[in-house]
Amino acid sequence: MATIRDVAKTAGVSIATVSRVFNGNTAVNEDTALQVWAAASALDYWPNGAARSLTTNRTSTLGVLLPDLYGDFFSEVIRGIDQLAKREKYQTLVSGSHASVEDVLAATRAMRGRIDGLVMMAPDSITVESVARIRRRLPVVLISPPFAVDGCSSVSIASFSGARAAVAHLVGLGHREIAMVAGPAGNVDAEERLRGYRRGLLEAGIQPRDEFVVQGDFRESSGYAAAAALLDRRPRPTAVFAANDCMAIGLMSALGNAGLSVPHDVAVVGFDNITMAQYMRPPLTTVHVDAYALGQKAVRLMLDTLADPEGGKVTVQTIDVILKVRSSCGARPAVATNTPAGPETNQQR
Amino acid sequence: MATIRDVAKTAGVSIATVSRVFNGNTAVNEDTALQVWAAASALDYWPNGAARSLTTNRTSTLGVLLPDLYGDFFSEVIRGIDQLAKREKYQTLVSGSHASVEDVLAATRAMRGRIDGLVMMAPDSITVESVARIRRRLPVVLISPPFAVDGCSSVSIASFSGARAAVAHLVGLGHREIAMVAGPAGNVDAEERLRGYRRGLLEAGIQPRDEFVVQGDFRESSGYAAAAALLDRRPRPTAVFAANDCMAIGLMSALGNAGLSVPHDVAVVGFDNITMAQYMRPPLTTVHVDAYALGQKAVRLMLDTLADPEGGKVTVQTIDVILKVRSSCGARPAVATNTPAGPETNQQR
DNA sequence: GTGCGCCATGTAAACGGTTTCATAAATTCA
DNA sequence: TGAATTTATGAAACCGTTTACATGGCGCAC
Numbered sequence: 001m002a003t004i005r006d007v008a009k010t011a012g013v014s015i016a017t018v019s020r021v022f023n024g025n026t027a028v029n030e031d032t033a034l035q036v037w038a039a040a041s042a043l044d045y046w047p048n049g050a051a052r053s054l055t056t057n058r059t060s061t062l063g064v065l066l067p068d069l070y071g072d073f074f075s076e077v078i079r080g081i082d083q084l085a086k087r088e089k090y091q092t093l094v095s096g097s098h099a100s101v102e103d104v105l106a107a108t109r110a111m112r113g114r115i116d117g118l119v120m121m122a123p124d125s126i127t128v129e130s131v132a133r134i135r136r137r138l139p140v141v142l143i144s145p146p147f148a149v150d151g152c153s154s155v156s157i158a159s160f161s162g163a164r165a166a167v168a169h170l171v172g173l174g175h176r177e178i179a180m181v182a183g184p185a186g187n188v189d190a191e192e193r194l195r196g197y198r199r200g201l202l203e204a205g206i207q208p209r210d211e212f213v214v215q216g217d218f219r220e221s222s223g224y225a226a227a228a229a230l231l232d233r234r235p236r237p238t239a240v241f242a243a244n245d246c247m248a249i250g251l252m253s254a255l256g257n258a259g260l261s262v263p264h265d266v267a268v269v270g271f272d273n274i275t276m277a278q279y280m281r282p283p284l285t286t287v288h289v290d291a292y293a294l295g296q297k298a299v300r301l302m303l304d305t306l307a308d309p310e311g312g313k314v315t316v317q318t319i320d321v322i323l324k325v326r327s328s329c330g331a332r333p334a335v336a337t338n339t340p341a342g343p344e345t346n347q348q349r
Numbered sequence: 350m351a352t353i354r355d356v357a358k359t360a361g362v363s364i365a366t367v368s369r370v371f372n373g374n375t376a377v378n379e380d381t382a383l384q385v386w387a388a389a390s391a392l393d394y395w396p397n398g399a400a401r402s403l404t405t406n407r408t409s410t411l412g413v414l415l416p417d418l419y420g421d422f423f424s425e426v427i428r429g430i431d432q433l434a435k436r437e438k439y440q441t442l443v444s445g446s447h448a449s450v451e452d453v454l455a456a457t458r459a460m461r462g463r464i465d466g467l468v469m470m471a472p473d474s475i476t477v478e479s480v481a482r483i484r485r486r487l488p489v490v491l492i493s494p495p496f497a498v499d500g501c502s503s504v505s506i507a508s509f510s511g512a513r514a515a516v517a518h519l520v521g522l523g524h525r526e527i528a529m530v531a532g533p534a535g536n537v538d539a540e541e542r543l544r545g546y547r548r549g550l551l552e553a554g555i556q557p558r559d560e561f562v563v564q565g566d567f568r569e570s571s572g573y574a575a576a577a578a579l580l581d582r583r584p585r586p587t588a589v590f591a592a593n594d595c596m597a598i599g600l601m602s603a604l605g606n607a608g609l610s611v612p613h614d615v616a617v618v619g620f621d622n623i624t625m626a627q628y629m630r631p632p633l634t635t636v637h638v639d640a641y642a643l644g645q646k647a648v649r650l651m652l653d654t655l656a657d658p659e660g661g662k663v664t665v666q667t668i669d670v671i672l673k674v675r676s677s678c679g680a681r682p683a684v685a686t687n688t689p690a691g692p693e694t695n696q697q698r
Numbered sequence: 699g700t701g702c703g704c705c706a707t708g709t710a711a712a713c714g715g716t717t718t719c720a721t722a723a724a725t726t727c728a
Numbered sequence: 729t730g731a732a733t734t735t736a737t738g739a740a741a742c743c744g745t746t747t748a749c750a751t752g753g754c755g756c757a758c
Contacts, residue, residue, distance in 0.1 A: 005714080019715065019717085023716080052715055054714080055716045056716065
C-alpha cells in the first residue's frame, strides 16, 4: 500500500508537495503537479482517509441511525439520505435496528471519530438527556423526534394534519362511525395520527369514542387482528382509518376473509403510501408521505449545521403530506381500472 | 473532546495504560483499571476511531457498493448485510447508485483507509480488470458478478435453475406457447434467466422462438410495454415468464387493460418474490429469492476472507431459489382467498 | 542475601496524512 | 541594480491512538 512518502520519493518532491497537489488549495507548479500525479497513478496511490481525518478533524462521513432497515419506508429514507450525501461528497455510515437507548449510545460510541454528524431516527424510548449527550460531541439532526433538543435541527412528518385530512375525507363521504387502528403507544407519529383522528372527528361534530380506537403496532398482523375487535363494536364502524398502510392492508385482508367488501361495507384509509398501496384491490386510499424527501431534508439540515459550526441556527421542518384518494375509501368506484404503467411506480429489479 | 491524554492525566496513569484498559488484552491492575474507567466516564471519553485505525490498520467497517438503493430487493440485501455486520461488530459504509465503472472506482477511492473490505454488487458494465485492481488493495466479495475474479469470493442467485423451474411449471400446466419478458442485456441474472427459460423449453421438447422473447429493463413500464408486443404474436402466447416481478406486474396491468384475464387468458410468472407479489390480484406466482440471505452470505464470506488474510481461499456460493406458486399461473383458482395475516409478511411502518 | 523472572506500568516510536513556518528562487518595481 | 514582494517548496510539528521495548518493584528459590 503506497503512502504519501512513496509518492514523494518517486516524484522527487517532499510529502508536503504531494499533499498540496491532492488537496488543490495551495499553488503548486504545474510541472511538479504533473509529476506527482504520474507517480501517484503509477503507485495507485490515494490519501488514506483515516489519516486524513485525524489531522483535519473532518471525515466527510455522515452517520445514519435508524430503528430498522425494513420495508419501503426506511428504504426510501435511506435512498434520499444517500443520494444527497453522495452529491455533496459525503459518505454514509448506516446502522439499523436500534431498539433501545443503550443500543443507540453504543452505536454512536462506535462511530466516534468516524463521522462529522449524525442523522438519527431514534427509537421511541429515547430520552432528551441521551440525545443531548450525543449532541455535545456531534452535530445531530433528528427525524420525527418525540421532543425538541437544544441545538438539533429536525424534520418531522405532518402526521397530525394528514390524519385529520383523512378523517375529514371520510366524513365528507358521509361516514359518522369512523374507527381507528392506532400505532404503537409512545411513537410520536402514531400519537399525532391519533390526535389528528380525534380532531378530525370533533371538527365534524362527532364525539370520538374510545372503543373505536384499537391499538396496533404498525405491523400488518396487528391490522388483521384489529378487524375482529372492530367488527364487534355496536354501532359497527362504517369506516376505518389505520395509522399506517401495513395495518390497513392487514385490516383489508381480514375484512375480506370476514366476507365484507371494501369499501362497500367498510371504507379503509391508510397512511404512508407505500408502493404496495396502489396495487391492493381495491387500491388503498392513503396519506402520502414522501420518505425520499424526508431523508434528503434531513441531510440538507445536517449540511447547514455543518456549514455553520456552533452557529446555533436550529431549524425545525415538517414534511407535508397529501391525501391520495384511491378506491378503498369509496370515493371512486371499487372496480378500479388497472393502473397504467409508469406513473405511480418504477421500481427496479 | 477528551483524548486519551486527558483520561491518563485525570486517572494519574500513562496513556499506554489507558489504551490497555480500553483494549483489554494486556493485564492491568484492577484498581488502576477502575480509576481509568472512572476518569473516562467522567470525561465521556471513547477512543477515536480514525486514530485507532491508523495504527492498527483495521477499521471495523465494511464498504457496501450497490448499483441502486431502490426497492424491495436492495433494501433486503442491505438489511441482511447490516444485521450480520452489526452482530460481528462491524459498521457498514453504504453507497448506492453507481452506474458506471468510473463511479465505482471513485467510490472505492473515497473509501480508502476507511474500510476493511468491500461487498459489491457491481454495475453490469464492470470489467474484470477494475475489480482486480480494487482487489489488489482490499478484500472484495462480489454479489451476482458477471465473471469470476481472482481472490474474490462471490455469491450468486440461482437464476438459471429458477427460470428453468418456472418454465417447467408452466409446461406442466399444459402451456406450449410460453413467452418471456427478458431483463436488460448485459445483466448476468437477466441472461441466466433467459438461458434457463430456453433450457426449460428444450427440456419439454419445445423449440424456443426468438419472437417470443421481448427485451425489458427490469422496470414495470417495460413489462407493461411488452404486453402489446406479445399480444401481436401468432400463435399468441398462453403464458409469459417475466425476468422479474416488477415487469410481471407491469405486464399483468397491461393485460388487464387489454381485457384479458390472468391466468385464464394468459398465465404469468415472475421472479424475485418482492413483497408486492403476494398482494397482486391474482397473487403473482414467482421464483422466490431470499435477498436477506444474499446479503448475509456476502458478509459471511467477507468475514471468512478477513479472518484468513491472504489465505487465498475463495468461495463461490449460490443462493437457492424456490418456485412460489400462487394464482397468476393458473395452478390454483384465480379467485384466491385473501392472504391470512402474518405468514407472508410482517413489514413495519 | 543475591539473582532471576514476572507483573504492572511508563516511554517513545510509529501510523499517514495536513499545515505552519521558514527559506530559496523568481519576479516586480523604483 | 538592489530592495521588496511573490511563488514554490521543504522541514517539522501535530492529530490520537497502539505497541515494542525499557524499567522498576516484588516474590521466590537457592
